[in-house]
Amino acid sequence: MTDALPEDSEILAAELAFGLIDPADAEAARQRLERDPVFGAAHARWFGYALTLFADGAETPPPHVWAAIIKRLPANDTLDRLNRRASRWRSAALAASVALVAVSAGSVWLTMQPPPPASVRPAPPAPMIALLQGKTGAVSVTFDPAARALMLGHGDLGLDRRHSAQLWVIPADGKPRSLGLLPAAAAGRVAPPPGTADLLARNAVLAVSIEPLGGSPTGLPTGPVVLTGKLAVAG
């Protein structure tokens, strides 16, 4: 046991875990949980004992409880979470690139971006639509499953010449797949890369991240996610 606490602190942690402390004093003890990891660990240990003693039962809740929870989840916290995830991807990408440099001095940079759009034309009406919003600008995405075509429209995203805006689809597994770069023009049409068309379903999250010119070198977002939205059936 990592019992570096003096006895009175240990007992305080136990009192807090069992709920014995009067509310006025409990607040100070709870603040100590944040500041003092050893105290926090002691509290968690005692709370674990309390659960073992008093909450060993198990009963499967009825299915409508889960349905009600899902209904109450917010729809608008995606941007913050994707950026948290992007920072994790960034660390993974850094580790991977260090490993790559270690094995090959002359590394080959493979970009898997789709070619730039050959033509620019206005977006026709199509079955799936998403409006991606965030701090900078907005992007509209229309997907026509029959034609397997993505129509993209956007305003000024405030990009400099050294960065590209990359579009991603993030299905329920949370793993982003690139849909290619946003065309430099305000509107454009691209074919979804192989394997991604089936992911463009209702409620799939779309996101735009800011990447090095030419797109993410890792296949995952490496820069901040600036816009998100969800696909919905048009009309």
Add this chain to the structure above:
Amino acid sequence: MMAVHDMALGEVLGEVSLGNRDAFAEVYRRASPRLFALCLRMLDTRHEAEECLQDVFLTVWHKAGQFDAARGSAMAWLGTIARNRALDRLRRRRAVADDPIELDDDIADAAPLAEAVVIADDEAQRVHHCLGTLDPGDQRLIRTAFFDGASYADLASRTARPLGTIKSRIRRALIRLKECLA
């Protein structure tokens, strides 16, 4: 990416903090029976326990990033949330129990402290054993604190004992428990 059902519960919570709804469903699948049982124990009606469980998982969705594996198990973290949400409900309807607690040791305990459950592992057996070494009245006080959110002051009033007496009595019991568990 590793499938969420192969991850430890704490890692699944990490995925939840990043907005992975599959991971959220996995936490629910693994933890909801125990947390629901806890809500049922603390609240009067199934309806309230179901609403409590909803509150618990919405809290999990928003605060999963605050779970820190260095500070205890994921189940203890989830249990803390469940107990706190249940206590919120008890307090909101001002229905915190205030019925008297009998401390006479020779009275048979109608509701034994240790749940009649299959004790799964050695650690749980040890915790149950150590609690069993305490005076039955002390066991009852600790149990009441946990389930009713009864503080020292509440316990003193419900046992009609002076606050100082109750405090020192429970503290002695906690020290005995700590020594037994060490």
